[in-house]
Amino acid sequence: MKGNKAFAVMGSVAAMALALTACGGGSGGADGGADGKTMRLALNQTETHPSYIALNSFGERLSESTEGRWDIDVYANETLGAQQEAIQLVSNGTVEMAIVSGTQLENLNEDFRVFNLPQVFDDVEHQMQVVGDQEITGELYSSLEDQKITVLGGFTQGTRSVYNTEKPVNTPEDLAGMKVRVQESDVHMKMIELMGGSATPMAFGEVYTALQSGVLDGAENNEISYLTQKHNEVAEYFSKTNHLVGLDYLVINTDVLAEMSEEDRAAFDSEWDAAVTEHTELWLSETEKAIKELEAAGTKFNEVDTEAFRTALQPLIDEYVTTDSAKALYEATRAAAE
Numbered sequence: 001m002k003g004n005k006a007f008a009v010m011g012s013v014a015a016m017a018l019a020l021t022a023c024g025g026g027s028g029g030a031d032g033g034a035d036g037k038t039m040r041l042a043l044n045q046t047e048t049h050p051s052y053i054a055l056n057s058f059g060e061r062l063s064e065s066t067e068g069r070w071d072i073d074v075y076a077n078e079t080l081g082a083q084q085e086a087i088q089l090v091s092n093g094t095v096e097m098a099i100v101s102g103t104q105l106e107n108l109n110e111d112f113r114v115f116n117l118p119q120v121f122d123d124v125e126h127q128m129q130v131v132g133d134q135e136i137t138g139e140l141y142s143s144l145e146d147q148k149i150t151v152l153g154g155f156t157q158g159t160r161s162v163y164n165t166e167k168p169v170n171t172p173e174d175l176a177g178m179k180v181r182v183q184e185s186d187v188h189m190k191m192i193e194l195m196g197g198s199a200t201p202m203a204f205g206e207v208y209t210a211l212q213s214g215v216l217d218g219a220e221n222n223e224i225s226y227l228t229q230k231h232n233e234v235a236e237y238f239s240k241t242n243h244l245v246g247l248d249y250l251v252i253n254t255d256v257l258a259e260m261s262e263e264d265r266a267a268f269d270s271e272w273d274a275a276v277t278e279h280t281e282l283w284l285s286e287t288e289k290a291i292k293e294l295e296a297a298g299t300k301f302n303e304v305d306t307e308a309f310r311t312a313l314q315p316l317i318d319e320y321v322t323t324d325s326a327k328a329l330y331e332a333t334r335a336a337a338e
């Protein structure tokens, strides 16, 4: 089902499109070396994040296995725009590829909400099994092609927890009165409200300053992003709500994908599969490392009343899994956990 434009995008996309075109990119126009095509990939993470590392080696392997016909340039740190802009730039062909959170895609097709909900994925392993299963996700992934966006698959965001500048959070009552940043998503706004906080949607790159200046009291994310974005410097209480396993998607402009020969497309698909495997392995080891580094740097971790948050979040499923297609996705996902 199409249509929630509540977070529809702004004029900055047009400005970015112009700037990029002036730099030599064209419509559907992967530009590049003599005969090859270099696709620009928009990412909002730092160069030390597992997504950057896995995407960079994806590009290197793709270039090798297509003998230089296709390559990927990963632009980190929102240099091609925050995710809300990046998805529009992929749609209009100004940028070829992007990694965007599922929260962005729910604004284009409501069925993506299912994978943005708490209590849908049990853990990273379950999530990756579902996300890589064509039978479950095939229709969903091609559902945006009328907007020239093809979804190729997912990278885990791991489990997300709440952190704040004030105190350890144990129960939903502890979040009362706190302004907590969420991604630009109806599901996540409602989620934070049910968890007891007051939801403030904002782009990822703005969160550090907002926490520092007191515009926000808290946010929610995984340990790796909390560390790589340096949010630990400005919000020292990290409460392990583990309220959901988040999901990022690799999206590509549909016309660019269609330009690949059959052979190059096969190489692309198999290198992407390898990138997902590398990413998931890195994710697990880097999360362990991040926790140690954060502890050493003074983050105050605490366990929470998991059951209290679980109960508070229960109504979200009924509220957002309503259409037949969403129910089918939800049921297939839960069945894969059993």
Ligand code: GCU
Residues within 6 Å of the ligand: 044, 083, 099, 100, 101, 157, 183, 203, 204, 220, 221, 222, 225, 248
């Ligand atoms: C994670 C996720 C990003 C997302 C970010 C956010 O870091 O990997 O894709 O943008 O959370 O909270 O905005």
